[in-house]
Amino acid sequence: MPQSRRIAYCSRGSMKPFTRLSALTLLLSCAFSQAQTPPAAPADALKQAAQKALDSNPEVGMRLNAFRAATHEARAVKGGLFPRVDLSALASYDRQDNRLARAPWSSLETQSATLSVTQLLWDGKTTLRELDRAGHARLTRYFEFRDAAETMVLEVARAYLDVQRYRRLVTLAEDNYVQHKTISEQIAAKTRAGAQASSDLDQATARLALADSNLTTEIANLHDVSARYQRLVGESPARQLPEVTNLNQGLTGSAPESMREALATNAAISATIENVRSVQDQARGIDGAFQPRVQAAVKGTAGHNVNGTTGLQKDGRAEISMSWNLYNGGTDSARVRQFSQLINQAYDLRDKTCRDVRQTTAIAFNDTQKLADQVRLLSQNFQSIEKARLAYRDQFTSGRRTLLDVLNSENEVYTAHRALVNAQFDLEVAYARTQAASNRLLPLLGLSNPVGEDPVQAWSARGAEAERCPVEPVVSDVYASRAELDARAMRELKPAASTVQALPAPTPALSQSQTVAAKGARMAIDDWVASWMAKDFGRYMAFYSDEFKAAKSNYEAWKAQRKLRVTKKGPIVIRVGEVQYEHLGEDLVKTTFSQNYKSQDFADQSVKVLTWRKIKGDWKIVAESNR
Incomplete structure (x- = not known):
């Protein structure tokens, strides 16, 4: 890093040069001095690679310089609150031609000095608001720097892990090539001796070519990720990466x-919150344009031959002046409207950033859970296939397996092992992504030693959190659990006879009108369930007719209780199955079905009975009960 970057400022009031430490390290140390006990650092190689990337990366350096500039800007704005002292001096030589006087030519030498002190007394708090704006702008630049540093370290960690990943995959591809080469040479020897068919040699040669192609692909992938590592870190990866x-x-x-942790600690969100505060203070500063500006001044002048009067002269004056703009073409009013929209723009940027972080965090955390399960299952898969390969080789030697069986087992082992390695490294990358979303990756790598005062040590959102970015879990599509799938598999194992015995007695054929009524009632059930899952209470109540009466309570109590259930917080999932129909009369159908209800804190299975009547073309509920 150039020498100009090797001075770090951890607070406005103190400025200390450090010639042996990187400014980036010091600022990052300030950023994370809140950590009580830093966690144990991982491999030093990753820490060193991350530090080299931070020291040399232009984007991180750009954010650092922006923070430094904002620090100096805040101090420059603060100068407006202090007195202004001006010194002016004058030396002149005047010659006059006055032909009416006895001496037509006259000359006069003048020397004078003026010292003035001016102090702002009132400007409608414009300077104070500008000072607040500069302070928030400084914190905005600081959080942007932290976010850029966290993003850079995440990319370095990803490149580091990818180099390890593809080195491992190259090793697997080499082993796979050696295995196929060995088998191919064995088959070739047997073919030359007349003990093996030439078609077997063709199969072995084809599989060897595929293994060779896979090895070439993995070597190319390793080259690409090594080039990415070199771009980020500035040097090629070491031969041994811990x-x-x-x-x-x-x-x-x-x-x-x-x-919750990510939304509270993510630096990108914090930067947008400080940006909102900065724009708000700038908007408040516009109010000063509608108020007078008052300042006090003290001026003293001393000189010779001043203002055409010969001799030594001294002059002193103290004054208080006021200026008040009464009209400037509506500029200030337009500025007020302008900053009103700029504040809305800052709100939108804050909420958008929050939503982006929420999505990133949700996906990263879900990947940690999903990939942990995949690693466990793929490990079982690889171990089982490895055992099968060894058995196939022994059986091939004794003539109980064909060459194709052996070649397929070799390919399955390679594919399973490759999938396992990819899942293992994907899991580590998911961990790093989750840590980075909460700004925890830098402390985890050991870059959190406190140096100086933290610029944001007591920082908090203080009610300025994003309004359109609620903390709520992601509700994915409804899918069957493993237990349900296992139960389905067990049902498939039952003999056909027992399945036939379990079926209910066939129902008599329905007339055309009854079939139409049953379809209408079923569609009404689906719409009723959809309104419940959507928490649309008005639409839900529209399915109940005026003649409906609650079974165990009065109507108002039933309605209040039902509203609590329909509109409760969190996702609601309802599944309906095994619908049976009983036609009680024209346009009157009794439906009985199983209902599986699941919410955030409650789950229930019951048999629901709804009686429907077709009223003015719509199916309405006239009776309801549970079994």
């Missing part, structure tokens, strides 16, 4: 906790 195993240290155990 394993990184503690990137999951300190992660929360639930998605809501991870989301």
Whole structure:
């Protein structure tokens, strides 16, 4: 890093040069001095690579210089509150031609000096608001610097892990090539001896070519990720990169906790909050244009031959002056409207950033859970296939397996092992992404030693959190649990006879009108369930007819209780199955079905009975009960 970047400022009031430490390290240390006990650092190689990237990356340096400039700007604005002292001096030589006087030519030498002190007394708090704006702008630049640093370290960690990943995959591809080469040579020897068919040699040669192609692909992938590592760090990766195993240290155990932590600590969100405050203070400063400006001044002058009067002269004056703009073409009013929209723009940027962080955090945390399960399952898959490959080789030697079986087993082992390695490194990357979303990656790498005063040590959002970015879990599509899928599989194992015996007795054929009524009632059930899951209470109540009566309470109490259930917080999932129809008369159908209800804090299975009547073309509920 150039020498000009090696001075760090950890506070406005103190400025200390450090010639042996990087300014980036010091600022990052200030940023994370709140940590009580820093976690154990992972491999030093990753820490050193991250530090080299921070020291040399232009984007991080750009953010650092922007923060420094904002620090000096805040001090420059503060100067407007102090007195202004001006000194002026004059020396002149005057010659006059006055032909009416006895001496037509006269000359006069003048020397004078003036010292003035001016102090602002009142400007409608414009300077104070500008000072507040500069302070918030400084914090905005600081949080942007932290976000850029966190993003850069995440990219370095990703490149570091990818280099390890593809080195491992190259090793697997080499082993796969060696195995196929060995088999191919064995088959070739047997073919030359007449003990093996030439078609077997063709199969072995084809599989060897595929293994060779896979090896070439993995080597190319390793080259590409090594080039990315070199771009970020500034040097090629070392031959030995230690394993990184503690990137999951300190992660929360639930998605809501991870989301709350990210939204509270993410530097990008904090930067947009400070940007909102900066624009608000700038807008408040516009009010000063509608108020007078008052200042006091003291001036003293001393000189010779001043103002055409010969001799030594001294003059002193003290004054208080006021200026008040009464009209300037509506500029100030337009500025007020302008900053009203700029504040709205800052709100939109804050909420957009919050939503982006929320999405990033949700996906990263879900990946940590999903990939952990995948690693476990893929490990079982690889171990089982590895055992099968060894058995196939022994059986091929004894003539109980074909060559194609052996070649397929080799390919399955390679594919399974490759999938396992990818899942393992994807899991580590997901851990790093989750840490970075909460600005925890830098402390985890050991870059959190406190140096100086933290510029944001006591910082908080203080009610300025994003308004259109609620902390709520992601509700994905409804899918069956593993237990349900296992139950389905067990049902498939039952003999056909028992399945036939379990079926209910066939129902008599329905007439055309009854079929139409049953379809209408079923569509009404689906719409009724959809309104419940959408928490649309007005639409939900529209399915109940005027003649409906609650079974166990009065109508108003039933309605109030039902409103609480329909509009409760959190996602609601309702599944309906095994619908049976009983036709009680023309346009009157009794439906019985199983209902599975699941909310954030409650789950229930019941048999629901709804009686429907067709009223003015719409199916309405006239009776309801549970079994």
